[in-house]
Amino acid sequence: xxxxxxxxxxxxxxxxxxxxxxxxxxxxxxxxxxxxxxxxxxxxxxxxxxxxxxxxxxxxxxxxxxxxxxxxxxxxxxxxxxxxxxxxxxxxxxxxxxxxxxxxxxxxxxxxxxxxxxxxxxxxxxxxxxxxxxxxxxxxxxxxxxxxxxxxxxxxxxxxxxxxxxxxxxxxxxxxxxxxxxxxxxxxxxxxxxxxxxxxxxxxxxxxxxxxxxxxxxxxxxxxxxxxxxxxxxxxxxxxxxxxxxxxxxxxxxxxxxxxxxxxxxxxxxxxxxxxxxxxxxxxxxxxxxxxxxxxxxxxxxxxxxxxxxxxxxxxxxxxxxxxxxxxxxxxxxxxxxxxxxxxxxxxxxxxxxxxxxxxxxxxxxxxxxxxxxxxxxxxxxxxxxxxxxxxxxxxxxxxxxxxxxxxxxxxxxxxxxxxxxxxxxxxxxxxxxxxxxxxxxxxxxxxxxxxxxxxxxxxxxxxxxxxxxxxxxxxxxxxxxxxxxxxxxxxxxxxxxxxxxxxxxxxxxxxxxxxxxxxxxxxxxxxxxxxxxxxxxxxxxxxxxxxxxxxxxxxxxxxxxxxxxxxxxxxxxxxxxxxxxxxxxxxxxxxxxxxxxxxxxxxxxxxxxxxxxxxxxxxxxxxxxxxxxxxxxxxxxxxxxxxxxxxxxxxxxxxxxxxxxxxxxxxxxxxxxxxxxxxxxxxxxxxxxxxxxxxxxxxxxxxxxxxxxxxxxxxxxxxxxxxxxxxxxxxxxxxxxxxxxxxxxxxxxxxxxxxxxxxxxxxxxxxxxxxxxxxxxxxxxxxxxxxxxxxxxxxxxxxxxxxxxxxxxxxxxxxxxxxxxxxxxxxxxxxxxxxxxxxxxxxxxxxxxxxxxxxxxxxxxxxxxxxxxxxxxxxxxxxxxxxxxxxxxxxxxxxxxxxxxxxxxxxxxxxxxxxxxxxxxxxxxxx
DNA sequence: ACCCTCACG
DNA sequence: GACGTACGTGAGGGTA
Numbered sequence: 009x010x011x012x013x014x015x016x017x018x019x020x021x022x023x024x025x026x027x028x029x030x031x032x033x034x035x036x037x038x039x040x041x042x043x044x045x046x047x048x049x050x051x052x053x054x055x056x057x058x059x060x061x062x063x064x065x066x067x068x069x070x071x072x073x074x075x076x077x078x079x080x081x082x083x084x085x086x087x088x089x090x091x092x093x094x095x096x097x098x099x100x101x102x103x104x105x106x107x108x109x110x111x112x113x114x115x116x117x118x119x120x121x122x123x124x125x126x127x128x129x130x131x132x133x134x135x136x137x138x139x140x141x142x143x144x145x146x147x148x149x150x151x152x153x154x155x156x157x158x159x160x161x162x163x164x165x166x167x168x169x170x171x172x173x174x175x176x177x178x179x180x181x182x183x184x185x186x187x188x189x190x191x192x193x194x195x196x197x198x199x200x201x202x203x204x205x206x207x208x209x210x211x212x213x214x215x216x217x218x219x220x221x222x223x224x225x226x227x228x229x230x231x232x233x234x235x236x237x238x239x240x241x242x243x244x245x246x247x248x249x250x251x252x253x254x255x256x257x258x259x260x261x262x263x264x265x266x267x268x269x270x271x272x273x274x275x276x277x278x279x280x281x282x283x284x285x286x287x288x289x290x291x292x293x294x295x296x297x298x299x300x301x302x303x304x305x306x307x308x309x310x311x312x313x314x315x316x317x318x319x320x321x322x323x324x325x326x327x328x329x330x331x332x333x334x335x336x337x338x339x340x341x342x343x344x345x346x347x348x349x350x351x352x353x354x355x356x357x358x359x360x361x362x363x364x365x366x367x368x369x370x371x372x373x374x375x376x377x378x379x380x381x382x383x384x385x386x387x388x389x390x391x392x393x394x395x396x397x398x399x400x401x402x403x404x405x406x407x408x409x410x411x412x413x414x415x416x417x418x419x420x421x422x423x424x425x426x427x428x429x430x431x432x433x434x435x436x437x438x439x440x441x442x443x444x445x446x447x448x449x450x451x452x453x454x455x456x457x458x459x460x461x462x463x464x465x466x467x468x469x470x471x472x473x474x475x476x477x478x479x480x481x482x483x484x485x486x487x488x489x490x491x492x493x494x495x496x497x498x499x500x501x502x503x504x505x506x507x508x509x510x511x512x513x514x515x516x517x518x519x520x521x522x523x524x525x526x527x528x529x530x531x532x533x534x535x536x537x538x539x540x541x542x543x544x545x546x547x548x549x550x551x552x553x554x555x556x557x558x559x560x561x562x563x564x565x566x567x568x569x570x571x572x573x574x575x576x577x578x579x580x581x582x583x584x585x586x587x588x589x590x591x592x593x594x595x596x597x598x599x600x601x602x603x604x605x606x607x608x609x610x611x612x613x614x615x616x617x618x619x620x621x622x623x624x625x626x627x628x629x630x631x632x633x634x635x636x637x638x639x640x641x642x643x644x645x646x647x648x649x650x651x652x653x654x655x656x657x658x659x660x661x662x663x664x665x666x667x668x669x670x671x672x673x674x675x676x677x678x679x680x681x682x683x684x685x686x687x688x689x690x691x692x693x694x695x696x697x698x699x700x701x702x703x704x705x706x707x708x709x710x711x712x713x714x715x716x717x718x719x720x721x722x723x724x725x726x727x728x729x730x731x732x733x734x735x736x737x738x739x740x741x742x743x744x745x746x747x748x749x750x751x752x753x754x755x756x757x758x759x760x761x762x763x764x765x766x767x768x769x770x771x772x773x774x775x776x777x778x779x780x781x782x783x784x785x786x787x788x789x790x791x792x793x794x795x796x797x798x799x800x801x802x803x804x805x806x807x808x809x810x811x812x813x814x815x816x817x818x819x820x821x822x823x824x825x826x827x828x829x830x831x832x833x834x835x836x837x838x839x840x841x842x843x844x845x846x847x848x849x850x851x852x853x854x855x856x857x858x859x860x861x862x863x864x865x866x867x868x869x870x871x872x873x874x875x876x877x878x879x880x881x882x883x884x885x886x887x888x889x890x891x892x893x894x895x896x897x898x899x900x901x902x903x904x905x906x907x908x909x910x911x912x913x914x915x916x917x918x919x920x921x922x923x924x925x926x927x928x929x930x931x932x933x934x935x936x
Numbered sequence: 937a938c939c940c941t942c943a944c945g
Numbered sequence: 946g947a948c949g950t951a952c953g954t955g956a957g958g959g960t961a
Binding site for chain 2: 717886
C-alpha cells in the first residue's frame, strides 16, 4: 500500500501571485480572468501529478474567508495598511471557487482563520497520521511547516522546496524561521518586527542565540549599537510579532482527512468551465490532464492526451517578407480569418489614403497571426475614382462583412500599434474592435522616459527586434512627389503593410510578458488601455469652431499688427523684421543702446518677455509695443489663422489628435491642432475660446479639477495642514499665506501661490528668488519656513529623489513608471534637472492617471442614466469639455462631478477630497 | 534642423 | 566658487 500524500493548495496566495505575474486576460463575457486562468493552469499541473510517485493521493484547496481573524484581535494594526484588492481582481475571487469545483476538488475555508492556519492544522494532523504532505505555495510564512515528510511546491517556478531551501534563503532551520520572521517584521502584513533589522541580521541573531527569546535576553550584554538599542527598546514588539507570525495548528478540521481522497477528475464539469471562460484552447491544444482523461476514456474513446505544454520560450524566426500573402480571393480571406480564430489573437493594421483618419478612405487591412504569418488585404487600391483602372482586389463591402465578426469577437484579441487610428477608421465602417491591446501604449507604460526606447513602431522594431522596417517614405516617397498608399503596387504594399502587422505581433509578445513581470499591469489595464477607444471617440467627434468669428479676429489682429509695426519702426528709426530675435536684439541693444546682456552659448541677445518687461519698466516705449505686437502675431498665426485651416471639410469640426505616449509623465498631448493650449489668460486671447461653440440647441460644458496637483501633493507628501485646508474647502493659497506670512493680503497670497507651484516643480532658492524678485537668501528662508510649516514636503522630495536614483524611475499612485536615466548624470545641471522632473512626475502623473480613469468611466456612467447625447470632446490635463443638449445640463453635471471626484477609487483612497468646478454656456469661453 | 518665443495645464 | 535659474507640452517664425 503506497503512502498517503496530502497536497494542500494555498489558493488565496496563488491568486494574488497569478494576478501580478500573468497577462490580464478577459474572457468572452468581458470579465477579467487573468488570475483565474493562472489558477486553472496550476490545478491542471497538479492534476497531472496524480498517479506519479510524488503525486497526491489526497488534495484540498485552502482559501481565506473574510478578513477579520484572531490576529486582528491580537494586534489591530495587523494587515492594516494593505491596499484593497485591485478592482479587476475582486470579481475573480468567486471564480476561483468555480474553478476548484470544475476540477471536482474539495475547497476549504473557515471564518476567523487564515488559509495558513488551516494548512498548518491539516499538516499537523496528516503528519500525525504518518502521511506525507506537500504544501503548494511560495509563502514564506508557510515555510515554517517544512519538516521531514513535509515539503513545499512552487508551481510557477516548478520547484520543490525543503529545509535546505529555507537554509539558503533565511540561513536557519524551518523551525527557527518564525523567530527570524518576527525580528524582520513584514511590511505587507504590517507585522512590526524590530526597526532596522532585516533578513540578514535576523538570521544572524537567531543562528547565534538559537531562538528569539534568547536573543532578546542577551541584548543588554551585546556590543553597543543602534541594533542593540532597538532590540531592547522594541522587545515587546518582537514578542507580539512572534505571536502574529506563528501558525495556529490546532483548529478542528472542517473536513476529516479521509474525505480529501482524490478519485479522478470527471471531464464534463471541467470542460464546461473551460468553455465558459473561453479557456477551451487549454483543453484543445494541450489535451486534458491525465486524471481527467482517465475518467473520460471509460465513456468515450479520446485521443491520446499529452501533458499541458510548459511555456517554452522559442526563438522566433527572423522577419521574411517573402512569406507574406496578398489576399485577393474569398477562400484566402476565409483561411486567414479562421487562422485568427484558431490562434485566439490577431495583429491588425489598416492602410488609408491619407493620415487624417476622419476623412481618409480605407485602402487595405493587414493581419498577422504568427511570426511571418501575415497577409495584406487590399480593398481600395487604384484610388477613389470609380472609373479608374484598378488592380484585382476583393470588394470593400465583402471584406468588411467578413472581418466584422472577427474584429468584434470577444474571444479573439486584436492587437494594434496606435490602435486609436484603426479604431476610428473601422468605426466609420460600422466595426467596433474589441477586445484589444495596443503596443504603443504597452511600450509607453513600460518605458516612458527611457531615452533609448521610442514607442513608434519603426523605432520599437529597431530597439526590441533588431529589425529595420520598410519606411513609409520608401513606399510612398516624400514631399511633392509623395503618392497615396492607394497608388502603391500590391506587391510593395503587401511587404510594407503585412510587415507592420507582423512586427506589431512580435512586439506584443515581448511587451505582454514584460507588462506582467514589470508591474505595469495596473496602469495598463486600469488607466491606459481602456482609454484608447475613448480617445478615438473624442477625436472622431471633434469640436465645432465658428469660422467667421475666427476670421473676424484675424482681420482685427492684422490691423493691430500693422499699426504696431509702423510705430515700432518709427521708434527704432528704421524698418526691420520684428519677428527676428536677431534683428530685434541688434536694434534694442546695439542701435538704441538699452542694457540687457547676451545670453548663453548661441551668443544671441535674449529678447523674451522678462527682458522686454524690464525694458518697459525702465521706460522703453518700444518694448511695450513689441510685446503687444508679439501677442497679436502669436494669436493670429498660431490660432485664428491656423485653426480655420484645421476645420475638417467633411464634418465642419476640428479634430485634434491626442498622443497617449506624448508626455513622459503620463499626460496626454494634443497635436494637429494642439487644443490644449488655446488662450485663456488674457482678455484678447480669450476671445479665441469663444469661437469654440456648440451646435444649436446644445451647450458646451467645462469641468475642471480644482488644484488637483496641490491636493495630490498634500496627500502624497502627507501634509496635515494642507490636507485640512482642502478638507475645509479653504482657499489654499490664502491658507499657505497665513501659514508662511501670518497674514493674508493680495501680496502674500500671490507669493504663497508662487511658492506652492515652486514646490510642485522642484524648487531651487535661485529660481524662487528670480520669481519673487527677492534675494536667494530670503528665498532660502522662505523655503525653510515652508518645510517647517508643512513637514512631509521635504521628506517627500528627498525620498522621491533617492528612490529615483536607486531604481531609475518614479511611480504614480497607480504604478505608472517614469524613467530618469539622467538622474545619475555626472554633469550637475543635467542631474539636477532630472531631479526636479522626478519630484514633479509622481504628482503630475497621478493627476493624469486620475483624469484618464474619469474619462474611461464617463461614457458608461452617462449612458447608465440614459444620457446618450452627452459628448465628451476635449481633455486639457485637468479639464474635460463636453457638448450636450441644454436640457441635460443639470443631470449631466451631477454625473460628471461624481465620476471625476471619485475617479481614483477604489484603487487609491485619497486623504483629500477632489474638487470639481463646472460651468456651461454657448461656447468654451462662456463655459468658464 | 535648430533655436527662440509663447500659448496652455 | 561658478554654474544657471521651476514641471510638462506643441506650434510658428526666423535662420543656417
